[in-house]
Amino acid sequence: MDEELGNIHLPRREYTMFCLGENDKGKTDHHDTHIIGVDSVSNDGEEKEADEDLENNFEVAxxxxxxxxxxxxxxxxxxxxxxxxxxxxxxxxxxxxxxxxxxxxxxxxxxxxxxxxxxxxxxxxxxxxxxxxxxxxxxxxxxxxxxKDGKCACSCSCTxxxxxxxxxxxxxxxxxxxxxxxxxxxxxxxxxxxxxxxxxxxxxxxxxxxxxxxxxxxxxxxxxxxxxxxxxxxxxxxxxxxxxxxxxxxxxxxxxxxxxxxxxxxxxxxxxxxxxxxxxxxxxxxxxxxxxxxxxxxxxxxxxxxxxxxxxxxxxxxxxxxxxxxxxxxxxxxxxxxxxxxxxxxxxxxxxxxxxxxxxxxxxxxxxxxxxxxxxxxxxxxxxxxxxxxxxxxxxxxxxxxxxxxxxxxxxxxxxxxxxSYPEWADSENSTCYEEFINATSTTMVPLTTLTL
Structure with a gap:
């Protein structure tokens, strides 16, 4: 019997596995389920009632x-x-x-x-x-x-x-x-x-x-x-x-x-x-x-x-x-x-x-x-x-x-x-920053005669 999760339709056993963490796979019998509010059913009436309440009682791992x-x-x-x-x-x-x-x-x-x-x-x-x-x-x-346990436990997310x-x-x-x-x-x-x-x-x-x-x-x-x-x-x-x-x-x-x-x-x-x-x-x-x-x-x-x-x-x-x-x-x-x-x-x-x-x-x-x-x-x-x-x-x-x-x-x-450096495009009438930068640059330049010597 199929049950619905949004737009995904899965059989009951597959649906239960989808709700479990990876470490819980293989434990999906009717006596060990992680779907809250859905217990093992013994007759069709109880199963139908569980199906109707599935969406409201469902809890994801x-x-x-x-x-x-x-x-x-x-x-x-x-x-x-x-x-x-x-x-x-x-x-x-x-x-x-x-x-x-x-x-x-x-x-x-x-x-x-x-x-x-x-x-x-x-x-x-x-x-x-x-x-x-x-x-x-x-x-x-x-x-x-x-x-973990004294050794590296890193694992790749992709298999x-x-x-x-x-x-x-x-x-x-x-x-x-x-x-x-x-x-x-x-x-x-x-x-x-x-x-x-x-x-x-x-x-x-x-x-x-x-x-x-x-x-x-x-x-x-x-x-x-x-x-x-x-x-x-x-x-x-x-x-x-x-x-x-x-x-x-x-x-x-x-x-x-x-x-x-x-x-x-x-x-x-x-x-x-x-x-x-x-x-x-x-x-x-x-x-x-x-x-x-x-x-x-x-x-x-x-x-x-x-x-x-x-x-x-x-x-x-x-x-x-x-x-x-x-x-x-x-x-x-x-x-x-x-x-x-x-x-x-x-x-x-x-x-x-x-x-x-x-x-x-x-x-x-x-x-x-x-x-x-x-x-x-x-x-x-x-x-x-x-x-x-x-x-x-x-x-x-x-x-x-x-x-x-x-x-x-x-x-x-x-x-x-x-x-x-202070750019020329930012210079304005109320600012002398560019002129000060040019003057400071020119005063720190080494004279040509010094270089030739």
């Missing part, structure tokens, strides 16, 4: 509970980490570019390509770090299981021989994949538009070259391709055109217009207008702080930290920002802190990117609480996780993220953006 929590957290953590890899991946990245544009103009080196060159390798490495940490917490790499439950799960995944069917015209069209948009972003500015040089300075930005592709989605058909050579031979429907890939009702319903208002309000708040002099005043008060080494100052700022974002929106934290950090960098004559870029990255490294980022909230909403689960696992990952962001900016970032 701890091994599978840990696996479920690990899967939930890995999706949320991967979404947070992957968002740092490109400018459009997460909102704080866009806030960073907006603050740099407003304060320094568009001559700063942060664009779609340069940000990916910096953040994509860092995101890949930190994704591996997060994966290893989750393995240590929930799977066989738990350090508590490395040594060549699949268990019964692994075969069932594999079959379910394959069946669901087959239900997707072949690619449709609309899917291919959206993919083409997206790839074109990514190429336009990447090749707009490549070290002074790219298609952006065809226009005057400041005429096109990263928002230009986005608006262009969004407009084209309102024009491109969602079905194969039925005219001339585009008409398939098997299509005998009358010719006529096809619905577009995107329409205004869909935009009005699905576009997160609240996020747009939040971003706009954030930019307005940053501009108000800048015009009123509040950011400058706060930056001046923070100059008491100038006795610290620059790398220590960056470490302190990233730590403060990372743990602040656990209790509020990462977008709000980026909007409030980045203008202040820019003012602090100008006061201390530090390259603004040296302190703003790692802080922008760690704002998204929020892994402890559901309110920190939307991926955390979505993972928490499924009910498998508790706040202590997320806090205990995420706190360590937060610390690893802070350490990794500082290592990356002090090594690869230092070489990519020349963070050791």
């Amino acid at each position: 701890d091994e599978y509970k840990g696996m479920s929590k690990g899967m939930m957290l890995c999706v949320a953590y991967a979404a947070n980490i992957g968002g740092t890899a490109s400018l459009i991946g997460t909102t704080p990245n866009l806030v960073l570019v907006g603050v740099l544009d407003d304060r320094y103009g568009q001559e700063h080196p942060i664009n779609f390509l340069s940000w990916m060159l910096y953040s994509l390798p860092a995101a890949i490495v930190f994704l591996i770090i997060a994966w290893v940490w989750l393995l240590c917490v929930y799977l066989d790499l738990n350090p508590r299981n490395w040594w 060549c021989k699949k268990t019964e439950e692994e075969k069932v799960v594999s079959k379910v995944i394959k069946d669901e994949y087959k239900k997707l069917g072949p690619w449709t015209w609309a899917e291919i069209s959206v993919l083409v538009h997206f790839v074109t948009l990514a190429c336009l972003w990447v090749f707009r500015d490549i070290g002074g070259y790219g298609w952006g040089v065809l226009f005057r300075d400041g005429y096109v930005t990263d928002s230009t391709p986005a608006i262009l592709m969004a407009s084209l989605l309102f024009c491109a058909p969602s079905e194969c055109p039925s005219y001339f050579c585009c008409r398939p031979k098997e299509d005998d429907s009358p010719s006529g217009s096809k619905p577009s890939l995107l329409n205004w009702p869909a935009v009005h319903k699905n576009l997160p207008w609240g996020l747009i208002l939040l971003l706009g309000g954030g930019y307005a708040l940053a501009e108000g702080c800048e015009v009123s002099g509040l950011s400058q005043w706060i930056g001046e008060q923070l100059t008491v930290l100038d006795y610290l080494e620059v790398w220590v100052l960056v470490l302190v700022c990233t730590t403060v920002v990372c743990f602040f974002t656990e209790v509020t929106s990462n977008t709000a934290i980026a909007t409030i802190f980045l203008p202040i950090l820019a003012a602090l960098a100008d006061e201390l004559c530090i390259n603004p990117l040296y302190i703003m870029v790692p802080c922008t990255v760690v704002v998204t490294y929020a892994f402890m609480l559901p309110v920190a980022t939307p991926p955390n909230a979505i993972a928490f909403s499924y009910g498998q996780l508790t706040i202590p689960d997320m806090a205990s696992v995420g706190c360590m990952l937060n610390c690893l993220g802070i350490i990794w962001a500082n290592i990356w900016v002090n090594t690869y970032g230092m070489a990519l953006f020349d963070l050791s």
Whole structure:
């Protein structure tokens, strides 16, 4: 007799094994079952009654509970980490570019390509770090299981021989994949538009070259391709055109217009207008702080930290920002802190990117609480996780993220953006940092006559 677990149908004996840990296999007779509330049955009436209450009385073994929590957290953590890899991946990245544009103009080196060159390798490495940490917490790499009875007890999580439950799960995944069917015209069209948009972003500015040089300075930005592709989605058909050579031979429907890939009702319903208002309000708040002099005043008060080494100052700022974002929106934290950090960098004559870029990255490294980022909230909403689960696992990952962001900016970032010097693009009428840097550099140069001697 079959019984149901979600969408998986298993015989009673296989179903019981699915609920057990690996060490309990082979103990699945009717007198030793791990299904809570389902005892051995002696007649059809009792068995039918047990079947009806199975879903409510079912309890999964701890091994599978840990696996479920690990899967939930890995999706949320991967979404947070992957968002740092490109400018459009997460909102704080866009806030960073907006603050740099407003304060320094568009001559700063942060664009779609340069940000990916910096953040994509860092995101890949930190994704591996997060994966290893989750393995240590929930799977066989738990350090508590490395040594038992005076000998190494490490075991590989993967075996060549699949268990019964692994075969069932594999079959379910394959069946669901087959239900997707072949690619449709609309899917291919959206993919083409997206790839074109990514190429336009990447090749707009490549070290002074790219298609952006065809226009005057400041005429096109990263928002230009986005608006262009969004407009084209309102024009491109969602079905194969039925005219001339585009008409398939098997299509005998009358010719006529096809619905577009995107329409205004869909935009009005699905576009997160609240996020747009939040971003706009954030930019307005940053501009108000800048015009009123509040950011400058706060930056001046923070100059008491100038006795610290620059790398220590960056470490302190990233730590403060990372743990602040656990209790509020990462977008709000980026909007409030980045203008202040820019003012602090100008006061201390530090390259603004040296302190703003790692802080922008760690704002998204929020892994402890559901309110920190939307991926955390979505993972928490499924009910498998508790706040202590997320806090205990995420706190360590937060610390690893802070350490990794500082290592990356002090090594690869230092070489990519020349963070050791104050850049000319950051110089303004109210700042003499660039002139002081040039003067200091010229006074430390060895005279040519000394070299010849």
